[in-house]
Amino acid sequence: MASRAPVRRAHLGMLAWALLVGLSFPIVGRLGELPPLSLTALRFAIACLGLWALVHRSPERRPARCAWPWLVAMGACLAGFFGAMFWAAHHATALSMSTLYVSVPLLAYGMGLAVGVERLAWRLPAILALGALGALGLAGAEAWQRGGQWRFGAGEAVFFLGCLCSALYPVLSRRGLVAGHLPASAAVRTFWSLALGGVLVGALGIVVEPVARLATMSGRDALLIVYLGLGSSALTFWLMQRATAVLGPASITAYGYLVPFVSMLWLFVETPSRLDWVWLPGSALVVLAIGLLLAGGEEGADDGHAGAAEGGERRG
Template sequence: MQPTARGYPVIYVHGLMLLMVVLVASSFPVGAAITDGMPPEVMMLIRFVLAAILFLPYVLLKHGRRLPSRGKLLQYAVLSIPLVVFFWCMFAALRHTSALNTGAIYTMVPAITAVFLWLIHREATPGRRAMGLLAGTLGAIWIVFRGDLEALLGFDFNRGDWLFLLGCLFMGAYNPLIKKFYSGEPMEVMTFWVISIGSVWLLLLSLPALDEIAWGQVRGGVYLGVLYLALFTTLVTFFLLQFGTVALGPTQVASYGFLTPLFVMLIELVRGSEVFEWILLPGILLVILAMLLVQREGIAAGNPNKSVKTTTLACRSR
């Protein structure tokens, strides 16, 4: 069995990448199940604070108590804005649309990122990857509109779809902004401060609602759901993303994001929240094609071990 650059079997690393996609995909059904439990900004505040607390021991043990400069803190504050907007839009959108729709729209983030990379850095997208981004975007649109040509031509998004698309536009700016601001610091340090400062923004947004929440009457499943999101779809996926990016390269790892709606659908079918419709099959095949095209582009590039600066360009997975 051919080893990767880090000496691990290829099938082992790809298996971890599939696990990462399953965890990311699970955030949509979990979010849909708990979104009515609290205001979106309050749930995101709890999630970000928990994630920062969980990150803190690792950052302290590995890097000590070293504070960033004022300039870096300002950059981290700017970087936190797309994440805060994205996650708020996600939870607010899930009150009006399905987990499958949000999972499908999420696959548009790489294409949106490519547009921002060109606008900010004038960085062109290689041909095979561009074809993959186009196929993934078309597949996502097909899934959202359930193959309904009339709805597609009228671009009949519901309120939740539009709201989550807005969040994805902000998320698409995240990686280009990382490329602009990154100066060689460990990614776990950057992630910790981005999440921590994001918690401050969310606290400011949540202040009007905090006194109105009857905390004792919030069902336990809501707290468990937020804990799950903080632990598994934030902390665990961060380390899986870092591991996979070093072992396989950022392009191959980013391509797994196209499988998100497929795993959202499988989770929803198991939960009984969705019924499989054959009309979705062309969209599913397009997102799988998108993944394969981008994977091949990564393999053709040779995927040498990248610097941390390059690895940050992998698709953000939270």
């Protein structure tokens, strides 16, 4: 079994991941009207520049031939999720999208079972269901305050396909790592999956967006994009890849339940008048679910594999 220290570091890293992702949404809202797919490709490019400082010193900076199909598939998952999200944003409500995103950890658990990187047990699915109820409670609180309603149409269907891509990304990462096909260095895996995903998202943006609008970017927009590229893309995907060495895909994606909770706290800082008891049930369930994950931990990798992954990180 994996030693407890890497498991604790992975869980703490995913807490930091949830904080960074949750705070990125208010920051994205401050950007001007820029083409979103092209903006995502630019963020990924900035993230890769930041990661290169770690990657160029790694002996695995040029992955083996067997790694490329996995890295391309991981990049395609990123492109699929962000492409679906931006398209659906114009055809579905925020409530519908946030409700559907609750399915990602459970989807990851099912996919992980299918490919042998999750164990069949009752505890983890129960925690995931608890977190999902909490996230639905937060979405319901948002709907109650805004007077919105849930529906399922073409936008929701496309976004659900994006959710499948989001769930598949950690499953592919974990399976490729356990099978020895992917580099042990989390920085290298993050760099190449972001680079390939950025190429695919950028190509899609060139086809469907007015890319020239990027030229209207202000200096403030540029600074925010640099922050998002380094903090919300490079660091968050690196934390996810580092956790992949010792945690299963479902446990990793379960931290997504904290994202609306963090965004909710930021909302209260900016608009204290939105503070209401209606947010309490969902918040309590999300915090309880994450607390149970932290308390129980997870033996996600055997000693040899975990040691190899840790060693790869020290080299990378």
